[in-house]
Amino acid sequence: MDTLTDSATVAVVAPPLLAGAAGRRLLRNPAVIIGAAILAVILLLGLAAPWLGTVDPVAINPSVRNKLPGFEETVRNDDGGTTTVVHRMGTDTLGRDVYSRTLYGARVSMLVGVAVATISVALGLSIGLLAGYVRWLDGPVMRLMDGLMAIPAILLAIALVSLWTAGVAAVIVAIVIPEIPRVVRLVRAIVLSVREEPYVEAAISVGTPTLPLVIRHILPNTLPPLIVQATYIVASAILVEAILSFLGVGIPPETPTWGNIMAEGRALFRIFPHNILYPGIFLALTVLAVNMLGDGLRDTLDPRMKLRHG
Amino acid sequence: MFAYIGRRLLATIPVMTVVAVFVFMMLRLASGDPAAIIAGNAATAQDIVDIRQKLGLDRPIVTQFFIWLGHVLTGDFGESFFYKKQVAEIIADRAGPTLALAACTLVISVLVAVPLGVVAAYRRGTWLDRVVMGFSVLGFSVPVFVIGYALIYLFAIKLNWLPVQGYQPLAEGIGGFFARLILPSVTLSVIYIALIARITRTSVLEVLGEDYIRTARAKGLSSRVVLMRHALRNAAVPIVTVIGIGVALLIGGVVVTESVFSIPGLGRLTVDAVLARDYPTVQAVILLFSLAYVLINLLVDVAYTLLDPRIRY
Numbered sequence: 001m002d003t004l005t006d007s008a009t010v011a012v013v014a015p016p017l018l019a020g021a022a023g024r025r026l027l028r029n030p031a032v033i034i035g036a037a038i039l040a041v042i043l044l045l046g047l048a049a050p051w052l053g054t055v056d057p058v059a060i061n062p063s064v065r066n067k068l069p070g071f072e073e074t075v076r077n078d079d080g081g082t083t084t085v086v087h088r089m090g091t092d093t094l095g096r097d098v099y100s101r102t103l104y105g106a107r108v109s110m111l112v113g114v115a116v117a118t119i120s121v122a123l124g125l126s127i128g129l130l131a132g133y134v135r136w137l138d139g140p141v142m143r144l145m146d147g148l149m150a151i152p153a154i155l156l157a158i159a160l161v162s163l164w165t166a167g168v169a170a171v172i173v174a175i176v177i178p179e180i181p182r183v184v185r186l187v188r189a190i191v192l193s194v195r196e197e198p199y200v201e202a203a204i205s206v207g208t209p210t211l212p213l214v215i216r217h218i219l220p221n222t223l224p225p226l227i228v229q230a231t232y233i234v235a236s237a238i239l240v241e242a243i244l245s246f247l248g249v250g251i252p253p254e255t256p257t258w259g260n261i262m263a264e265g266r267a268l269f270r271i272f273p274h275n276i277l278y279p280g281i282f283l284a285l286t287v288l289a290v291n292m293l294g295d296g297l298r299d300t301l302d303p304r305m306k307l308r309h310g
Numbered sequence: 311m312f313a314y315i316g317r318r319l320l321a322t323i324p325v326m327t328v329v330a331v332f333v334f335m336m337l338r339l340a341s342g343d344p345a346a347i348i349a350g351n352a353a354t355a356q357d358i359v360d361i362r363q364k365l366g367l368d369r370p371i372v373t374q375f376f377i378w379l380g381h382v383l384t385g386d387f388g389e390s391f392f393y394k395k396q397v398a399e400i401i402a403d404r405a406g407p408t409l410a411l412a413a414c415t416l417v418i419s420v421l422v423a424v425p426l427g428v429v430a431a432y433r434r435g436t437w438l439d440r441v442v443m444g445f446s447v448l449g450f451s452v453p454v455f456v457i458g459y460a461l462i463y464l465f466a467i468k469l470n471w472l473p474v475q476g477y478q479p480l481a482e483g484i485g486g487f488f489a490r491l492i493l494p495s496v497t498l499s500v501i502y503i504a505l506i507a508r509i510t511r512t513s514v515l516e517v518l519g520e521d522y523i524r525t526a527r528a529k530g531l532s533s534r535v536v537l538m539r540h541a542l543r544n545a546a547v548p549i550v551t552v553i554g555i556g557v558a559l560l561i562g563g564v565v566v567t568e569s570v571f572s573i574p575g576l577g578r579l580t581v582d583a584v585l586a587r588d589y590p591t592v593q594a595v596i597l598l599f600s601l602a603y604v605l606i607n608l609l610v611d612v613a614y615t616l617l618d619p620r621i622r623y
Contacts, residue, residue, distance in 0.1 A: 147328020151600045154562030155580065159596050162584040163340045239453055243566055246455055247581050262455065270474070273463055280456035288451035295447070 025300045032296030038289035042282065046106030054100035055085065057256040067091045069098075069274050089278045092264050101256035102279050108257040109238045109286060112172055116237035117230040120176045124183025125222065129214055131184060132191025142188070145181035153178035157240055161249050171250050175237050186229055187222050194221045224301035231294035235287045242283050258283045311615065318611055322604050329600045330382070333593045334375050340589065347589055348391065387594035392586040397594045401576065407477045408564055408575035410487075414495040415560060416553075419502040424549065426503070427510025428537055434515060442507060449504025454563050458497040458570035465493060475572040494571040498563045502556050509552040513545035520544070546617045554610030561599050 026032055045052065067073075069090040074082050089098035131141040148156070160174035194200060195218070203217050244250030245259025253260050258279035265275025337344045345362040346353070353361075362368055366377045381388070387397035430442035466474040472493055478486040517523065518541055526536045561577075568577035576595055583591035 143324050144328055146325050147332070150325050150329050150604050151332070151596060152558040152561040152603060154565060155596055155599055158565065158580060158584055159336060159592055162587060162589075162592060163336060235451070242453055243455070243562075246453075247566065247569055249581065249584050269459060269462070270467055273459070276456070276459045280453070280459070284452040284456060287453070288448065291447055291451050 026296065029296040029300060031292045032300070035289040035292030035294075035296060038285055039293065042106050042286050042289070043110055045103050046110060049100070049103040049107070052103060054103055055097050057096065057100040057104040058254050060094045060096060061091070062094075065091060065093055066268060066272055068272070069278075090272065090274045092261070092275055093268060094264075098261060098275060098278060101261050102258065102282055104256040105258045105261060105279060106282065106286070108168065108251065108255065109241065109283070112168070112175070112241040113234040113238040113290070115172050116175045116179065117233040119172070120179035120233055121183055121226055121230045123176070124180045125187050125219075125226065127180065128184040128187025128222075129191060129218065132188040132195070133210070133214060133218070138188075141184070145184050148178065149181045151178070153236075154240060154243060157244060158247070158249055161244060166250065166252050168251055168255075171241055171244055174244070175240050179233050179237070183226070183229060183233075186225060190222045190225065191218055194218050228294060228298045228301055231290060231297055235290040235294065238283070238287055238290070314615070315608075315612055318608050322608060325604055326601065329597065330379060331375070333597050334378055336593060337589050338371070340587075347587070348388065382594075382597065387597075388590040390583070390588050390591045392583065392588040392591065397590050400579065400591065401594060401598065404574060404576045404579045406479060406575075407573050408568070408577060410480070410491060411494055411498065411564060411567065411573060411575060412560060414491050415498040415502065415563075418495055418499045419506055420553065422499065423503040423506035424510050424542070427507040427549075428514050428542060430507065430511040431514035431518060431541075432533070432537060434511075439511075442511065446504040446508045449500045452500070454497060454501060454566045455570050457500050458494070458567060461493050461497055462570075475570075477571075477573040477575070490571075494567045494573060497570070498560065498567045501559055501563060505556050505559065506549065506552060510545065510549050513548040514541050517541045517545045543617075547614055550610055550613055550617060554607045557603050557606045561603060 049057075063073075067090050069088060071086070071090060073085045075085055076082050085097075089102060091097055092101075127141060127145075131138045151159075156178045157174040160177060161170055164170040164173075200213070200217055203213055208217075241250060241257065242259035242262070245253075245257045246263045248263055250259060251257050253263065261279040262276045265272065269276055337347060340347060343358070345358045345365070345367050348365070349357045349361050366374050369377070385398050387401075389395065390397050390400055393400055426442050426445075430439045433439050462474055465472050473486075473490050476490055478490050480487045514537075523536060523540055526540045527533075531540075564575065565577035565580050567573070568575045569581055572578075576599070579591065580595045582588075583595065
């Protein structure tokens with residue numbers, strides 16, 4: 001995916017961000033509308049999970065292990081009466097409710113996606129601005145970035161999580177590091193092309209100090225492509241988190257994440273495919289929605305990319 | 311040409327140096343005494359002292375790096391403390407399945423993706439184009455293991471056409487080899503096909519607007535000849551580039567696919583080694599995969615000169 005968004009060779013002159021026409025064009029783009037709508041629904045399902053008929057997503061219940069979707073469990077209450085709990089998506093080998101785990105799993109995926117995108121864009125932007133503007137830093141920084149990019153992203157993330165105790169923070173850092181070089185490259189390419197623009201020369205000639213110059217005249221040019229890039233990073237971060245959890249090297253298995261639910265369902269997949277099916281659908285829909293949003297944003301904010309990448 | 315290849319080879323040295331430094335630092339970044347980590351759980355105090363001396367862990371860190379690099383360059387990655395064997399030996403055992411999987415995936419991907427992309431470009435704006443592009447976005451979004459399990463469920467469990475999991479070396483019969491390789495390869499192909507088809511479409515679209523295509527059409531060449539000989543050939547450079555860059559996706563996918571299909575390859579080894587905190591193996595695998603990625607992209611750069619005689623270095 002990175003290659004599609006790697007606009008290192010594309011010089012971008014920024015339209016005013018989301019102002020007027022661009023904002024209206026964005027709202028007319030069906031990909032943006034559909035993507036944002038799916039995303040909003042999944043986010044809402046995750047946030048409102050406690051009120052959507054879920055039970056405790058980590059509660060282990062040996063009496064209802066490995067039940068098919070739709071299984072009705074009769075629970076005896078303290079007062080002697082009974083209530084019926086419906087396991088809409090069945091249960092896993094520990095008797096945990098897959099429906100509850102899947103809904104709560106949306107929280108972790110969204111958190112990881114947004115956190116990774118925010119952190120990697122912030123760090124990549126700072127490093128990219130430095131490398132693009134401070135000439136002597138350019139060589140060493142870019143060699144370092146080239147080296148990091150030579151390690152396939154998932155492999156680098158897997159290697160990094162092996163260094164720390166597993167947890168959400170470790171997973172976020174492990175996914176951030178492979179993303180940084182891609183952001184740095186993008187930012188640096190923009191800085192290098194913008195630096196030669198007449199208005200930047202004009203600003204320099206009237207004595208604008210470096211920091212305000214970078215912030216006021218160079219930084220704004222990087223924002224539209226960075227927003228597009230950040231959207232794609234959200235998508236790939238959600239995927240990589242699921243992969244890490246699925247492989248058993250990510251977030252601890254009791255935490256409800258889509259990858260963990262699927263990892264748990266691996267052993268009995270032949271008989272109970274629902275453990276992989278439902279979280280898989282949620283995961284694919286989420287990533288698809290984010291990608292659609294990204295494509296829509298790209299077409300609106302960064303029209304030259306559309307010409308290049310269709 | 312040879313001077314160019316030589317220069318490109320030299321240029322990979324700084325890149326691989328960064329990778330080597332990172333891989334070397336992994337042990338130092340991990341919490342705990344590197345000697346104790348290398349020695350493993352069953353080590354005695356004497357073992358740890360021995361290892362510290364053998365690897366020079368009591369020397370300055372730069373010296374340690376060069377000692378380590380010297381070992382690695384001679385193919386000595388140390389002993390896996392999980393498998394109790396030389397890491398190089400384990401890797402040699404595990405390389406076969408991974409190479410078979412990667413080669414099969416590459417063939418399927420290129421054979422499917424390039425025609426899809428060409429057709430989508432040729433019939434741009436039609437439903438065919440939309441289907442191909444829709445598939446491409448979908449291919450990026452559905453995780454590789456979900457595709458894997460869906461295929462297993464359909465073809466191995468419901469239809470019972472193919473074995474569910476496992477791997478059989480080519481030497482034990484070509485039928486069993488391909489029967490077990492086809493599902494993982496198709497699984498791994500999906501994202502690669504999505505990537506290559508998309509770039510092929512864009513690249514061919516760009517070329518189709520050129521004057522020489524109009525000329526070729528005007529002189530009465532069939533659209534097949536125009537597409538294959540004039541359009542595709544001139545669109546080849548970006549396509550080959552993305553095949554090279556996509557190897558990173560392929561390597562990431564191998565790790566996951568081998569786990570889903572229980573294939574005893576390098577990808578599966580990576581996951582097992584990480585789970586066992588078997589750092590010598592993890593280090594070796596990362597170095598090797600990165601080297602493979604860098605070398606493939608070097609080959610791609612060299613291929614440009616063959617594909618496009620205008621490119622001279």
